[in-house]
Amino acid sequence: MKRSMCTALAAGVLSLTIVGLPASSAGADPVLNNPTAALEQLAELSRESEQTTEALHDAQIELDNKQAAQRDAEARLASDQEALAAAQAGMDQFRPVVNKLVAANYQGARTNRLFAIMVSDSPQQLLDQMTALDAISNETSKAVAQFKQATSDAEAAAEASRESADAARAATEEAKRVSDELQNKQSELQTQIDSVMQAFDRLTDAERAQLAxxxxxxxxxxxxxxxxxxxxxxxxxxxxxxxxxxxxxxxxxxxxxxxxxxxxxxxxxxxxxxxxxxxxxxxxxxxxxxxxxxxxxxxxxxxxxxxxxxxxxxxxxxxxxxxxxxxxxxxxxxxxxxxxxxxxx
Known part of the structure; x- marks a missing residue:
């Protein structure tokens, strides 16, 4: 039997699961000798079970939505983690060049045009050194810029990954909550169905025909x-x-x-x-x-x-x-x- 859910039901539903009066007063149960009362009791129990049934249908819809949200959040997390790995790989690619530049400057390396003029022995040597310095400077600047961009991308990807991980965790918890609620209502419905069946079994053929x-x-x-x-x-x-x-x-x-x-x-x-x-x-x-x-x-x-x-x-x-x-x-x-x-x- 398919089951699903809808809106919250009255907490007193379980009190309706008792079909007759306590055994000590069963002989005085008006339902036993009153066809109208028997049908009214069955109608009341059936109404409660229908409410629970529709609540189950609604709960199943909610659970399906929560599970879809969970899948979407987990997919975003996987995508963000891939982006983070790619950004970190970019940092690793440009880090050696940047490290060498930092080390060279720390050790006193001179990479400017004034230094080239001071150490050149001829105009040609000056041109050669300045050309080389320009090439080094351009490559270094490019590497530094790429490293900065990779670092920025990695930071953004890491933040996105943290956010998507939180969203996936929250979606999972919400889906679990709705699933637990659905199971509780399924148990509640089965109790109510048992009550309806017991009440129905007590009807006479004439009462069943009247009901139908x-x-x-x-x-x-x-x-x-x-x-x-x-x-x-x-x-x-x-x-x-x-x-x-x-x-x-x-x-x-x-x-x-x-x-x-x-x-x-x-x-x-x-x-x-x-x-x-x-x-x-x-x-x-x-x-x-x-x-x-x-x-x-x-x-x-x-x-x-x-x-x-x-x-x-x-x-x-x-x-x-x-x-x-x-x-x-x-x-x-x-x-x-x-x-x-x-x-x-």
Whole structure:
């Protein structure tokens, strides 16, 4: 099962993992003899598990980004270290000439024109000495300038290398933090899934049928929805999604056999060549914002105050979504869930 993440969840989530009351009062558990209470408890547990699932998807996105940043920082570090090695090699190339010049001056060598005049025995010898001094001076000046440039390059490369090393170290630590958080949420989700499964197993056949409901509202079917679709990529994604009506819900699934809410959206848009983010929160941050009054079939609609549920607008106030465990992919009234926002891709 695929897992990923989103935003931080309430710390009290683990308290929901207990499906019934303590053993000492099990006989008085109202859930055992109350179908409505049993379904309400399952709905609450399922809502918490969906929040965690979308949080996992969001966390996986964050981890992927952090690992990419880590790879970039490590690549910069390697490049900066190569530049530093090249600059140091340049210093080594010109250091002997500079060292000889320093040593010669320290030992009293004379390399100026006045000295050439003083020691020359003839005009020709003077010209020869001055020509030689010019050549030496030019070569020396060039070597000194190159050595200075190499030294400057080495200093800059060393600083860049230190900075990129710090960035790589920070990126690695951040990726590790997000990875640890992801693992914690995976464990948390598994605990919640166990609770949902236990609660579901306690339902009667009639309660399970009530939970599953119908795949379309009364008077609505796929043909009616498709007949009113305007042209556009959103409508094409909705059309693809409608072919999955009746498929089961499964945490972290992206089809084609089962889906979670954001997984159905991802799969539907993949069928028309568009790649959407994996989490409901990330999906509602992309695309173009759409006012509720301006919704068109195929728009992405998010629900609840943390945008932890998402579906595809099907027109006329209905939404196609993978809602919860025990309920197949269906078209349902959008008003049944608190509206968060919408996007158009």
């Amino acid at each position: 409901g119908t795949t379309f509202p009364p008077g609505i079917d796929a043909e009616r929805i498709l007949a009113n679709l305007p042209p556009g990529s959103g409508s094409e994604a909705l059309q693809a999604g409608l072919t999955q009506v009746g498929k089961p819900y499964s945490w972290g699934a992206t089809g084609p056999d089962a889906y979670d809410c954001s997984g159905l959206v991802v799969w539907s848009y993949q069928q028309i060549g568009k790649t959407l983010p994996r989490s409901s929160q990330a999906q509602v941050q992309g695309g173009v914002p759409v006012d509720k009054s301006e919704l068109q079939p195929g728009d992405i609609v998010a629900f609840y105050e943390d945008a932890s549920h998402v579906g595809i607008y099907a027109g006329d106030g209905y939404v196609l979504h993978a809602s919860t465990y025990g309920t197949p992919v269906k078209v349902a009234p959008m008003a049944a869930m608190p509206f968060y926002g919408a996007r158009r891709y």
